Amino acid sequence: MVLLLVGVAVGLDIASRTEEGSPDSYSMVDALSAATRPGTSVVGLIGSDHDGLPDPASRDTELTEAQVEDMVRRAVAMAGGLAQRIEPDADWVAFKVNIVELKKRGSGVITDWRVVKALVRIVHEIVPEARITITEGPPEWIPPGSPEVQVDGDVAIVDGFEVAGFRQLLTDPDLQGIDLDILDLNFDEVHDVDVPGGGYARDTWTMPEVILESDFLISVPVLKIHDAIGMTNAMKNFIGSVPGMVYGWPKMSGYPPHSGNPGIPHHSGILDETILDIVSVAEPDFAVVDAIMCMERDKTDRYGGGIPVRMNTIIASADIIAADAVSAWTMGLNPFDIEYLTLGAFRGLGQVDPERIKVKGDPVARIQRRFVKSPADWGQMGEYGHYGQGCRTWLVKGPFPRASGDDGEYIDVTDPRALPGENGWTAPVYFHEDKIDLDKFYDDPSACAVYAYAEFEAPKEQMAELWVGSDEGMRVWINGEQVYEHDGRRRHRLPNDRRTIRIHEGNNTVLVRADQGRSRFDFSLNICEPEQDARYDGNRVWGLKFTVPDGTSDTAMEQTELAFDTPGEKLPEGAIVLEKARFMRHTDLVIGGLEGVVRHLDEDVPPYRVMGATGHAFRFCVADSVSPAGTSEIDVPGNLAMYENLGYAIQHIGADVDDGEFPERQQQAWEAITASLDRGTPAIARFGIFYWVVKGYHEKKEEIYISSWGGGVEPVSLEDLGTLAEVGAPGLDIFIFGAPRQVDPVAVAREVIELALREAHRPSTDTYHYGLDAYDHWMVELTAGRVDGFGQALTADLVFERRTMAAEYLREAAPRFPQQVSAELLRAGQYYDEEVVSLTTLASMTPMGMGDSVDLEDPENLSRMVALVRAARASEEQAVRALEEALEEMNR
Structure with a gap:
């Protein structure tokens, strides 16, 4: 209490000598915020309409x-300030x-550069001689002039620091005299460090040297929903720190x-565990969250269609877990539903429990806005991210x-006598997934039943929703009363x-009985707030804490942890895997799977032959509004x-999910x-719009192993x-490659040319437009202003890829034909090369956001795109005319 009174007195004295809004005026709140009871973390939360701001909005x-800078200063001050944390002799702040x-x-x-500029000014005022470095390790772009590297997929050679507005800070007149630089973490010196x-x-x-060696490290994320882990913010930001x-x-x-x-x-x-590992070695000192313009529904407006949300808020804390917990709270999420937060709190990295977090500035209730979660039907990623914990x-x-x-019980369910290590019960076991893996815990049992027991503290009596799942039979008792059964x-x-x-x-x-026959053996259970709106459901009851009988909470207890396997790096014993088989990254996702299988069987087959012989190189479709659906x-x-032109018999096994024979x-x-797989040949399986390579299986676990876009090995159960389906409709489409078959390259090329001409003149439907009509419709949609950015960029990229391969395929095929036919095929290839040049320029002018519209306000810009x-x-x-001439010559 003495400390608090001294802090107030000092703060008032400072305030009386300073102008509101000046840097020194925030020393008052620094002093107050520093006086917080031990064991409690402090988070500054400031909305743009906060009363203490000089120019609220x-x-x-x-x-x-200026308003952004005032908000940053106020939030940092409310969190205890930086002056008390950055050592006076600090040489390097990142x-x-x-x-x-x-x-x-x-x-x-992305992070708003204005938030970072404000922080640069604050830090410079504290340590005027220190070097200040803005860092990022981007996965999708590389600044021009960087060392040449090999990449697996589409990586733009563009200065993202400049696009985002950060490069301009180096010449900002307000920052003159500051030792400020920008560093791409992908190319920094590195060191190995143990967790x-x-x-x-x-x-x-x-890890990069700057992350490890800087004297003070601040995470400056942007607040967003994430499909796999619920939220991406201050901790998830460090995924981008690895080189x-x-x-x-x-x-x-x-x-x-x-x-x-x-x-x-x-x-x-495993993403939550990866985040926690990286944060543990990075050891950030502070977090300032850009919650000015945020993103709900997904982390990006590409693919899944994230939606921008204006919050006009800044969140700050020296406790990165508390910063994330309050951020989740302001989004309408329960911090206890974010695994990397609860696991980090268990590791002692910070506070996740709102009862142990002091929020200063604006009350959370005043700022809070429910964010739309990622839809649960977005495959495994969406299911995990929406579910919570x-x-x-x-x-x-x-x-x-x-x-x-046998339906009888093996214990007295009315009095299970569940105590840690007694009466046949285990010590507390922590499972790293929501799907409680009893198969792994008991080392692959069969024909058995297992009981699981836990308790929970509820803040009040209320109605709630029990969310349960299992792969086989399951029964649940709450307070001794059976409330659920599945067989x-x-x-x-x-x-x-x-x-x-x-x-x-x-x-x-809570008592659970899980039954096992064969294969997988897991269950899941959560107790959630009643919610009928599918956009927001799945939050654990606020204030509810799962415990075990000794009363310790799920984030701080002595417990056994079920050994954690890293998916894709450690496959279970007995797995049959073709190590070299992999999906080949293409914008044309079907070709990615086909090439992966064919090149496993014959590594000398070039990509253009795969795309050309199958006819994909000559296809082109545009959907209404040039949406991604056309691709x-x-x-x-x-x-x-056409796929059998690759030289193998191919069997297709298909069925709709609703088919009775599924x-x-x-x-x-x-x-x-x-x-x-037993005979050494990968298969292809469709998952939504993706055609992944199946490279292995485990008979007893009844799961296959796929090679997908990331190049690793991912398990998929038989069920x-x-x-x-991550994106697109579910449904069974399996392609099995059989015996080699003889193919005549000349006959194949002729068949491909005939397909190319059919596609060029293919009639449009109500939704889709093909060939030359596709280009006409594209121009109409552009002129009418109905083109979304990602759709146009993806369409241009796909046709670029296909026509590049078409030209190469025709150049290989031409020498097999008589001179006049050969000349026409080569001429067609040249025109496809010209087409590619136009598409490349068009793609460079197009934003990649799913919700972005192409800039059509500028008449010159629109005119250039249409041209x-x-x-x-x-x-x-x-090119089509040349192919028609070639076919006519073949028919003479």
């Missing part, structure tokens, strides 16, 4: 640079910002690509051998079912005969895949085959 309006994509300020995808206490995903990480020269472009691919050097584990089942720590008992049809096998979803239950204030008990519009099963077809697909599409069409038409 509505939270739904654009802010000036900011880790988020510029994951090529975006400008205000997109909601204190051991890592979850890895024990040792290779590309070690972990690759993208960071999960490893460097060099396909060298066997692992990238970062990025699967939805169920009970992870259990006492377990069993397994009890179970005969078929039989099913695909385990998060959740499978929801039940309304009543919970009591104070201590409650994946193709009847793949109907094109099977389970039988799913089993047939499983048997065909495993037989193919998920044909039902799992480029018209030029590409003219080249396409000339």
Whole structure:
């Protein structure tokens, strides 16, 4: 109390001698915020309409640079300030910002440079001689002039620091005299560092020197929803700190690509652990969250369609976990639903419990706005991110051998006598996933039943929703009353079912019985707020804390941790895997799978032959508004005969999810895949719009292993085959490569040319436009202002890829034909080359955001885009005429 009174007195004295809004005036709140009871973390929360600001503004309006600086200063001061934390002799202060994509300020995808500029000024006032470095390790762009590198996928050679507005800070008159620089973390000097206490995903990480050696490190993220982990903010920001020269472009691919050097584990089942490991070695000192323009529904406006949300808020704290916890709270999320926060609190890195966090400035309730979560039907990523976090720590008992049809209980469910290490119950076991993996814990049991016991403290008596799931039979008792039962096998979803239950204030008990027949053996359980709106449901009941009988909480207890496997790096014993098989990254996702299989069988097959012989190189479709839908519009099963031009018989196994024969077809697909892998041949399986390479399987676990965009190995259960879709519709489409077949290159080339001409003149439908008509429709949509950025960029990129391959394919095919035919094929190839030039320029003018519209306000810009599409069409038409001449010569 004495300290608090002194702080108030000192603060008032300072305030009386300073002008409100000047840097020194914030010393008052620094002093007050420093006087907080031990064990409590302080977070500064400031909205643009905060009363203490010199020029407050509505939270739904654009802010000036001065207003942003005032908000940053106030939030930092409310969090205790930086002057008391940065040592006077500090030589080097670093900011880790988020510029994951090529975006400008205000997109909601990247950090606002104005927040960073304010921090530069604050830090310079504290340590005027210190070097200040703005850092990022971008996965999607490389500044011109950087060392030449190998990348696995599309990486733009563009200065993202300049696009985002950070490069301009180096010449900003307001920052003259400051030792300010920008550093791309992908190319910094690196050092290996061990995770204190051991890592979850890895024990040792290779980190940039600036992250490890700077005297003070500040995370400056932008606040966004994330599909796999719920939220990306101050802690997730450090995924971008690992160097590309070690972990690759993208960071999960490893460097060099396909060298066997692992990238970062990025699967939805391990991403939280990866984040915690990296933050543990980075050891950030402070966090300042840009919550001015945020993103709901997803982390990006590409692909899934994230939606920008203006919050006009700054959040700051010396406790990075508390900063993230309050950020989640302001988004309408429960911090206890974010695994990397609860796990970090368990590791002692900070406070996640709102009861142990002092929020200063604006009350959370005043700022809070519910953010739309990532949809649960976005495949595994969306399911995990939407679900939140169920009970992870259990006492377990069993397994009890179970005969078929035996419904009796093996314990007294009304009095289970569940105590840690007593009466047959285990000590508390922490499971690293919401799907409680009893199969792994009991080392692959079968025909058994297992009981799991936990307790929970509820802040009040209320109605709640029980969210449960399992792969087989499951029963649940709450406070001794059975509230749920399921019999039989099913695909385990998060959740499978929801039940309304009543919970009591104070201590409650939960008992689960999980039955096992064969294969997977897991269950999940969470207790959520009642919510009928699917955009927001799945939050754990606010204030509810899962415990075990000794009363310790799920974030601070002595417990056994179930050993954590890194997906893609450690496969279970008994797995059959073709190590060299992999998906080949193409914008044409079907070709990515086909080339992956064919090059596994014959590594000398060039990509243009795969795309050319299948006819894909000559296809072109534009959807209304030039949306991304047009890029994946193709009847793949109907094109099977063309795929056999690659020199192999191909079997297709397909079924709709709603088809009554789907389970039988799913089993047939499983048997065909495993037989193919046994003879050394990968298969292809469709997951939404993606055609991943199936490179392995585990018979007992009934799971396949796929090579997808990231290049690693990801497990997929038999139940998920044909039902799992990250983007696009589910459905079973499996392609099995059989015996080699003789193909005549001349006959194949003729067939391809005939297909190219059919596609060029293919009639449009209500939704899709093909060939030359596609270009005409593209120009119409541009002129009418109905073009979205990502759709146009993706369309241009896809046609660029296809026509590049078409030209190469025709150049290879031409010498096999008589001179006149050969000349026409070469001429067609030249026109395709010209088409590619126009498409390249067009793509460079186009934003990549799903929600971005192409800049059509500038008449000159619009005119240039239309001219480029018209030029590409003219080249396409000339190529088509040359192919028509070639076919006529063949027919003479």
